[in-house]
Amino acid sequence: MYKELQAEIESLVIDERNFVTNASNFAALLFSKLEDVSWIGFYLLSSDVLLIGPYQGKPACIRLHKNKGVCWASVNQRDVIKVDNVHEFPSHIVCDAEANSEIVIPLIKNGVIYGVLDLDSHSLNRFTDDDSTHLKKLTDTLVNASDMQAIGKFYGKTY
Secondary structure, three states: OHHHHHHHHHHHHOOOOOHHHHHHHHHHHHHHHOOOOOEEEEEEEEOOEEEEEEEEEOOOOOEEEOOOHHHHHHHHHOOOEEEOOHHHOOOOOOOOOOOOEEEEEEEEEOOEEEEEEEEEEOOOOOOOHHHHHHHHHHHHHHHHHOOHHHHHHHHOOOO
């Protein structure tokens, strides 16, 4: 499945540099193809908050305040964070009361972090190490194809 997703992502971003355009298609594609995912979207750095970007799923938290929740843990650690049970994660931010597991992938290009990709599931233990590896690769494809400096200037903050 991930091999096919990689090819589809590459074909979507090959001729487009706009991150919002690419991220919108990226989220829609993954949401339509991945099983048991209730929400997928981007949070982008702006000052000391993460602001919601393109996503698929129910309406979500608009702002995630600094150093709270799984998304900020991913920003601060500059790494993929996989949480089997979000109710056991310190400072978890509840945007969807039905969400039980989560995986967050940082958006890093040339050593600069611009935000995160966030996926939720209503199931416990939904995300695997294999998901971590492949979602990171897909996200890297998106970020490397996109003009991230423009998004950093628009939102006004990178790490």
